[in-house]
Amino acid sequence: MQKILDELSEISAKHPSLWFRGHSSIKYKLNSGLYRISSEKSEVLEHENNIYNSFVNLGAMHIEHFGNNTDKDWNTLFMMQHYGMPTRLLDWTSSFITALYFANLGRKKGEGAVIWALDPIALNNNCHRLYDATDDSGYDTIGYLTLDTLPSRVKKYTNYYNEAIHIKSFALMPRRSNQRLISQNGFFTVQGTDALPLEEEYKNNIGEFLYKIDLPPETYEDSLQYLKVNGVDYYSLFGGIDGLCKHIKDELLSIKFKNI
Structure with missing residues (x-):
């Protein structure tokens, strides 16, 4: 683990802010759930439309408290992501150790894993289609984006599939x-x-504001021990009674069902 932590320290020294994402397989790509359905844009847009509208219509009672304000679309999307629906959101964390946990969740001994590190401000400053398709000015001062500061072309999430917008991935700070x-x-x-x-x-920016930190197979045991001594487990990250039960069953007692 020390080599990994040294690499993290070197990257962190270059950036005022970093987000992390752990992958338990070196084969996984930085695709949102929506784009894991298909790589065909037309098919993705059709799925996105159907998924969102199905959720809004069938789950109206769960989102009615969002009202009709301009944030409703995005707050609905955050809820969908929270409960496992495929969306174009990709989860990140500002905690390296949280990303390390997810990199080892489902990872098997003898397999490698990956943690990606991202400077979200630099990402937005390089997303030159964020505000206007032809105007690249002012992109060195964008900083964090929130629901209050989203550009008008994506202020409504449904613009993604109701209008012909063309935009690259950008970083968004949700309301907690x-x-x-x-x-x-x-x-x-x-x-x-x-x-x-x-x-x-952003392949031309790997090593600039996007980094891939490899976790070789030999780091598996050390990673688990590092998480354990730092008190990071399923319950601490997911909470709730379901999180507690899963932690006790799978992590604390490692219960296996043999009499099937």
């Missing part, structure tokens, strides 16, 4: 509306319309 976002120090990137995973969209 649920305990999981708080526990996991959660943030999002919003996947762009090019049907490309983030590391391919």
Whole structure:
């Protein structure tokens, strides 16, 4: 682990802010759930439309408290992401150790894993189609984006599939509306319309503001021990009774069902 921590320290020294994302397989790409359905843009837009409208119509009672304000679309999307619906949101965390946990969640001994590191401000400053398709000015001062500062062309989330917008992935700071976002120090990137995973969209910026930190197979045991001594487990990150039960069953007692 020391080599990994040294690499992290070197990267952190270059950036005032970093977000992290852990992958338990070196094969996984920085694709949102929506783009894991298909790489065809037309098919993705059709799914996005159907998924969102189905959720809004069938789950109206769960989102009625959002009212009719301009944030309703995005708050609905955050809820969908929270409960596992495929969206164009990709989860990130400002906590390296949280990303390390997810990099080892489902990872098997003898397999490598990956943690991606991202400077969200630099990402937005390089998203030159964020505000206008032809105007690249002013991109060195964008900083963090929130629901209050979203550009008008994506102020309504449904513009992604109701209008012909062309935009790359950008970083978004959500309102901490649920305990999981708080526990996991959660943030999002919003996947762009090019049907490309983030590391391919910004392939020329890898090593500049996007970094891939490899966790070789030999780091598996050390990673688990590092998480254990720091008190990071399923319950600490997910909370709730379901999180507690899963932690006790799978992590604390490692219960296996043999009499099947």
